[in-house]
Amino acid sequence: MFQQKFRSHLHLPLLSATGFLLAIGILNLHSATLDVTTGGVSSLVWSQIVSMVVAGGLGLLVLMIDYRFFSHMVLPFYFLSLILLLLVALFGKEVAGNQNWLVLGPLTFQPSELAKLALVLILARYFSDNPAYGRRYSLVELIRPSLLILLPLGLILSGKDIGSAFLLLVLSASFLFFAGVEKRVWILFLVALIVGGTLAYRFALSPHQKSRISAFLTPKEDPKGTGYHLMQSKITVGSGKLIGRGYLRGLHSKLLYLPEKHTDFIFPVLAEEWGFVGSTVVLALYALLLTFGFSIASKARERFGLFLGVGLTLLIFWQVAINLGGVLGIIPLTGVTLPLLSYGGSSMVSILVAIALLLNISMRRFIF
Amino acid sequence: MAQDFSEEGVKEISSRVVFCYGAVFVLLLFILSRLFVLQVVRGQFFWIIASEHKFKEIRIPPPRGLLLDRHGQLLVENRASFDLILIPQHVHDWTAVAKTLGQLAGIPEKLFDEVKRRAGRQPPFYPIRILDDIPYEIAARIRVHEAMAQGGGDPYDLRGVEVIPKPLRRYPDLPVGALTLGLVGEVSETQLKNSPVGFKPGDLVGTSGIEKAFDPVLRGIPGTIRKVIDARGREVSVPEVRFLTGVKRPVPGKDLRLTLDRDLQRVAEKGLEGRSGAVVVLDLRSGEVLVLASLPSFDPNRLAANISGEEWKRLITDPRKLFLNRALQSYPPGSTFKPVTALAGLEEGEVTQRGEPPEMRIYCPGGFHFGGRFFRCWQEAGHGSVGLHQALTASCDTFFYQLGLKLGVDRIARYASLLGLGQKTGLGLTEEKRGLVPTTDWKRRTFGSEWLPGENLSVAVGQGALLVTPLQNAVMIATLVNGGKRITPHLIQGQEAIPEETPFSEDHLKRIREALIDVVADPSGTAYGSRSSIATFGGKTGTAQVISEEGRQRAGGGESLKDHAWFVAFAPARDPEIAVSVLVEHGGFGASAAAPIAKAVIEKYAEGLAPEGK
Numbered sequence: 009m010f011q012q013k014f015r016s017h018l019h020l021p022l023l024s025a026t027g028f029l030l031a032i033g034i035l036n037l038h039s040a041t042l043d044v045t046t047g048g049v050s051s052l053v054w055s056q057i058v059s060m061v062v063a064g065g066l067g068l069l070v071l072m073i074d075y076r077f078f079s080h081m082v083l084p085f086y087f088l089s090l091i092l093l094l095l096v097a098l099f100g101k102e103v104a105g106n107q108n109w110l111v112l113g114p115l116t117f118q119p120s121e122l123a124k125l126a127l128v129l130i131l132a133r134y135f136s137d138n139p140a141y142g143r144r145y146s147l148v149e150l151i152r153p154s155l156l157i158l159l160p161l162g163l164i165l166s167g168k169d170i171g172s173a174f175l176l177l178v179l180s181a182s183f184l185f186f187a188g189v190e191k192r193v194w195i196l197f198l199v200a201l202i203v204g205g206t207l208a209y210r211f212a213l214s215p216h217q218k219s220r221i222s223a224f225l226t227p228k229e230d231p232k233g234t235g236y237h238l239m240q241s242k243i244t245v246g247s248g249k250l251i252g253r254g255y256l257r258g259l260h261s262k263l264l265y266l267p268e269k270h271t272d273f274i275f276p277v278l279a280e281e282w283g284f285v286g287s288t289v290v291l292a293l294y295a296l297l298l299t300f301g302f303s304i305a306s307k308a309r310e311r312f313g314l315f316l317g318v319g320l321t322l323l324i325f326w327q328v329a330i331n332l333g334g335v336l337g338i339i340p341l342t343g344v345t346l347p348l349l350s351y352g353g354s355s356m357v358s359i360l361v362a363i364a365l366l367l368n369i370s371m372r373r374f375i376f
Numbered sequence: 377m378a379q380d381f382s383e384e385g386v387k388e389i390s391s392r393v394v395f396c397y398g399a400v401f402v403l404l405l406f407i408l409s410r411l412f413v414l415q416v417v418r419g420q421f422f423w424i425i426a427s428e429h430k431f432k433e434i435r436i437p438p439p440r441g442l443l444l445d446r447h448g449q450l451l452v453e454n455r456a457s458f459d460l461i462l463i464p465q466h467v468h469d470w471t472a473v474a475k476t477l478g479q480l481a482g483i484p485e486k487l488f489d490e491v492k493r494r495a496g497r498q499p500p501f502y503p504i505r506i507l508d509d510i511p512y513e514i515a516a517r518i519r520v521h522e523a524m525a526q527g528g529g530d531p532y533d534l535r536g537v538e539v540i541p542k543p544l545r546r547y548p549d550l551p552v553g554a555l556t557l558g559l560v561g562e563v564s565e566t567q568l569k570n571s572p573v574g575f576k577p578g579d580l581v582g583t584s585g586i587e588k589a590f591d592p593v594l595r596g597i598p599g600t601i602r603k604v605i606d607a608r609g610r611e612v613s614v615p616e617v618r619f620l621t622g623v624k625r626p627v628p629g630k631d632l633r634l635t636l637d638r639d640l641q642r643v644a645e646k647g648l649e650g651r652s653g654a655v656v657v658l659d660l661r662s663g664e665v666l667v668l669a670s671l672p673s674f675d676p677n678r679l680a681a682n683i684s685g686e687e688w689k690r691l692i693t694d695p696r697k698l699f700l701n702r703a704l705q706s707y708p709p710g711s712t713f714k715p716v717t718a719l720a721g722l723e724e725g726e727v728t729q730r731g732e733p734p735e736m737r738i739y740c741p742g743g744f745h746f747g748g749r750f751f752r753c754w755q756e757a758g759h760g761s762v763g764l765h766q767a768l769t770a771s772c773d774t775f776f777y778q779l780g781l782k783l784g785v786d787r788i789a790r791y792a793s794l795l796g797l798g799q800k801t802g803l804g805l806t807e808e809k810r811g812l813v814p815t816t817d818w819k820r821r822t823f824g825s826e827w828l829p830g831e832n833l834s835v836a837v838g839q840g841a842l843l844v845t846p847l848q849n850a851v852m853i854a855t856l857v858n859g860g861k862r863i864t865p866h867l868i869q870g871q872e873a874i875p876e877e878t879p880f881s882e883d884h885l886k887r888i889r890e891a892l893i894d895v896v897a898d899p900s901g902t903a904y905g906s907r908s909s910i911a912t913f914g915g916k917t918g919t920a921q922v923i924s925e926e927g928r929q930r931a932g933g934g935e936s937l938k939d940h941a942w943f944v945a946f947a948p949a950r951d952p953e954i955a956v957s958v959l960v961e962h963g964g965f966g967a968s969a970a971a972p973i974a975k976a977v978i979e980k981y982a983e984g985l986a987p988e989g990k
Contacts, residue, residue: 142388186389186393188392246414246426249420249423291407294404298397299397314390325400
C-alpha cells in the first residue's frame with residue numbers, strides 16, 4: 009500500500025532537484041576542502057556524506073508518517089527547541105563569535121536549525137487554526153504569533169547568532185505577510201525594523217558583527233582587515249568569469265584566500281570553478297526547487313499543509329537568498345549556510361527534513 | 377484537530393502563493409543579475425586582482441659564457457653566489473622578518489630599516505637586494521627554514537625573503553689580463569632606460585673590456601621562476617598548482633674561445649711587474665691577439681665578490697690608474713715611429729733619389745741646426761756618416777730630422793695611416809683610443825695656425841703631436857714585416873678579417889726589416905743588449921719624451937716626467953710570426969726598459985714552438 013503510493017504520488021521533480029544539488033554539493037565540497045599541499049579527499053567530505061545519509065534516513069521517516077500527524081506535535085517540538093536554545097545560550101560552544109553550538113557527547117549540533125523548523129511548524133499550525141476568512145489579520149490578532157516568533161528569536165540573539173536571528177526575522181515577516189496582515193501592520197513593522205535595527209546595531213551587536221556590517225557598507229576601506237572576507241569573496245566569485253577556471257582549479261579559494269570556504273563561503277568556490285554558467289545552473293536548480301515547493305503548497309488540500317508548504321519553501325528560499333546575498337555583497341555577511349551545498353550536519357538535517365515534509369504534503373494531497 | 381477543508385479557507389490563501397512565488401522569483405533574478413555583474417561584466421577585473429595575489433615571479437640570472445684562451449685554458453669562469461632579496465609585496469610582518477633575518481643572517485636592524493625605507497619608494501613587486509653574495513652557510517640556513525615553514529606557528533617569518541642564486545665571475549688562481557677581459561657589473565640606469573633587451577635592475581652586464589664588447593654573446597637570457605603562494609605567504613608546490621608554476625630556465629651565455637695565450641700573457645705581465653705599461657703580441661699573419669697586457673691592474677677576484685665601498689673608492693682613486701687599459705691608450709711613439717718615416721722616405725724616393733743611387737747619406741754631429749734651433753740627436757757624440765740602414769739600427773735622430781724635412785708631415789702621415797696609425801684597429805674594445813697622426817690640415821682645423829717646418833722634424837722622430845697606442849704599434853710593425861698586409865687585430869677565434877693590402881714595394885719593406893733585425897743582431901744596434909740566445913727577432917727601440925729636456929730639468933726631474941720606453945719587435949727574425957709591442961710608462965730608455973720584456977715574451981713564444989714544448 010505504502011509502496012504503491014510512494015511510487016505514484018512521490019514528487020519526483022523535487023526529489024531530482026534535491027538530488028542534483030546534493031551531488032553538486034559533494035563534488036564542490038571536495039574541491040573546497042581539497043588540501044593543495046597534501047591532496048586526497050578530506051574527511052569533511054566523508055563526514056558530509058554521513059550527514060546526508062543520516063538526514064536522508066530521517067527524511068524517509070518523516071515521509072512515512074502523515075504530515076498532519078506533526079500538527080499534533082508542534083507544541084512539544086516548539087518547546088523542545090526553546091529548551092535547547094536556552095541550553096545553548098547557557099552552555100553553548102562559541103564558534104567564530106557565534107555561540108550557537110551544543111555539545112552532546114560526541115555530537116555537536118545547532119539548536120537554531122531545529123528552531124527554524126519548529127517555528128515554521130508552529131506558525132503553520134497557528135494560522136491554520138485561526139483563519140481570517142475574507143479579511144486580514146489585525147495587529148491584536150498578531151500578538152500571539154509574534155510572541156511565538158520573539159521567544160526563539162530572543163534566545164538566538166542572546167547567543168549572538170545574528171545570522172539565524174536575521175533568518176528567523178525575515179522568515180517570520182514573510183510568513184505573516186503571506187498569511188495576510190492589515191496595512192497598519194506593514195507600516196508598524198517597517199518602523200519597528202528601522203528603530204530596532206538601529207538600537208540593535210548600537211547596543212546589542214558584538215564588535216565582530218558590527219565590523220561585518222561596516223565592512224559591507226565600505227568594503228574598500230580596509231581590504232586586508234574587516235572587509236577582507238567580503239573582498240576575497242567577490243574576487244573569488246568574479247575571477248571565475250563566464251566559464252570558470254575548471255573543477256579543482258579554483259586557486260583563489262584553494263590558496264586559503266577565502267575564509268570558511270566549506271561552510272558560509274561554499275558558493276564562491278563553485279562560482280570560481282564553474283563561472284557564471286555553473287552559478288546560473290545552481291541558481292536555476294534552487295529556483296526549480298522553490299517552484300516545486302510553492303506548487304506543492306498551492307495544491308495542498310487543507311490549510312495546515314498549505315501554510316507548512318509555504319513556510320518550508322520560504323525557509324529554504326531565505327537561506328539561499330541570505331547566503332548568496334552575503335557572499336555576493338548585496339547584504340552584510342551574516343553567516344547563514346547555503347542549503348544542500350554548505351558543509352554541516354545540522355543544516356543538512358533541517359533542510360532534508362523540510363524537503364521531506366514538502367514531499368509528504370505533495371504525496372498526501374490525494375487521500376481526501 | 378482543527379482541520380479546515382473548506383473551499384473558502386484554502387482557495388483564498390492558495391491564490392496568494394502566486395504572489396509569494398513572484399516575489400521570490402524577482403529576488404532570485406536580482407541575485408542572478410548580481411552574479412552577472414561580478415562574473416561577466418567585472419570578471420576580468422577580479423581575475424586580474426586574483427592573479428596578482430597569487431604569483432611571485434623571481435628572475436634567475438643566467439650564467440655568463442666562459443672565457444677560454446686559445447688552448448682552451450680557463451681565463452674566466454663562474455661560481456655560484458647567493459643574493460638575499462626581499463619582495464615587499466609578500467612581506468606580511470616586517471618586524472618578524474627583521475627579527476628572523478637578524479637571527480639567521482645577522483642582518484643588523486639598521487640595514488633592514490634602510491631596506492624598508494627603499495621598499496617604500498618603489499613598486500611593491502620590485503625585489504630589493506638586502507645582501508649580495510652571502511656566505512653559503514647563511515643561504516642554506518634561510519633556505520632550510522623557508523622549506524620548513526608551516527602555518528603561523530613557527531618562530532621564523534621569512535615571507536617575502538628570497539635567496540636567489542646568481543652566478544658570479546671567478547678567475548683562476550693567477551688571473552691574467554684583468555683589464556682586457558674586463559669586468560661585470562650591475563646594469564646602469566641609462567641601460568635600463570634605453571636598452572631594447574629588457575634589463576631589470578640588478579642584472580649583470582659587462583662594463584669593460586671583452587666582457588663589455590661581447591656582452592650580447594656572453595650575457596645569456598635570464599629565466600624566471602613563477603611560484604604560487606597562498607594567502608599566508610607560503611609557497612605552494614603541489615601537483616595541483618603545477619600548471620601555474622612556470623619555470624623558465626635561464627639560457628647560459630655562449631662561451632668564447634679567445635685568441636689570447638694565457639701563458640704568454642702571464643710572461644708579459646710578469647715583465648711589467650712593478651711598472652706601468654702594456655704589452656701587445658699579435659700573430660702577424662692572422663691578426664690574432666696573443667697578448668694584450670696592461671699593468672698596473674687589480675685582482676679581479678676581489679672585484680667579483682662583495683667589496684666594501686671604501687675599498688672600491690681606494691681602487692678607483694689610486695693615482696696609478698688601475699682601471700686604465702694601457703695597451704689601448706695613446707702615447708708619443710718616439711723612435712718606434714722611425715720605420716714609418718723610413719718607409720715614407722723610400723716609397724717617396726727621398727732616400728734613393730727616385731730609385732737611383734747614390735743613396736741619401738748624412739753626417740750626424742750629434743744634432744741638427746734648423747730654424748735657429750738645435751735639434752739634438754740622442755747620441756750626443758754623433759753617429760758620423762749614416763745611411764738609412766744605420767740610421768734605423770742606431771736610431772740616428774739627425775738622419776730622420778733631415779728626411780722628415782724633405783718629406784713634410786703630410787707625406788709621412790699618409791704612410792702612418794696606411795700602417796694603421798691614427799685610427800682604431802678594429803679590435804672592438806670600446807676602450808680603444810684612436811691615437812693621432814698630425815697633418816697640416818689637422819693643425820689648421822684644430823689650432824687655426826699654419827704648420828711650421830720645424831714640426832716636420834719632430835714628427836719624423838715620433839715626437840710632436842703624434843700619438844700611438846701599443847696596439848697600433850703592434851699592427852704597424854706587423855704590417856712592415858709580413859709583406860705589407862695590414863691585419864685587423866681580433867680577440868675571438870675565428871673572427872679573422874681579410875687583411876688590407878698596402879701598395880708598398882717588397883724591396884723597401886725588406887730593407888726596413890733587415891735594418892730592424894740588425895737593431896738586435898748588430899753590435900751597433902740599440903737593442904743589441906737584449907739579443908737572445910734562444911730566439912731571433914728584430915725590432916725598434918723608442919724613447920718618447922713626455923716633456924722637452926729643458927722643461928724636465930726646470931721641473932726638477934721626477935719619475936712622472938721620465939720618458940716612455942718603447943720596444944716594437946717581430947719574431948722569428950727571418951720568417952716572422954708574431955709582432956710585439958711593449959710600452960713602459962716613464963721607463964726611461966726603450967732599449968733597457970722595454971726591450972727585455974719583449975725578449976722574455978719572444979723567448980716564451982719560441983719555447984712553445986719547440987717540439988718538446990707542445
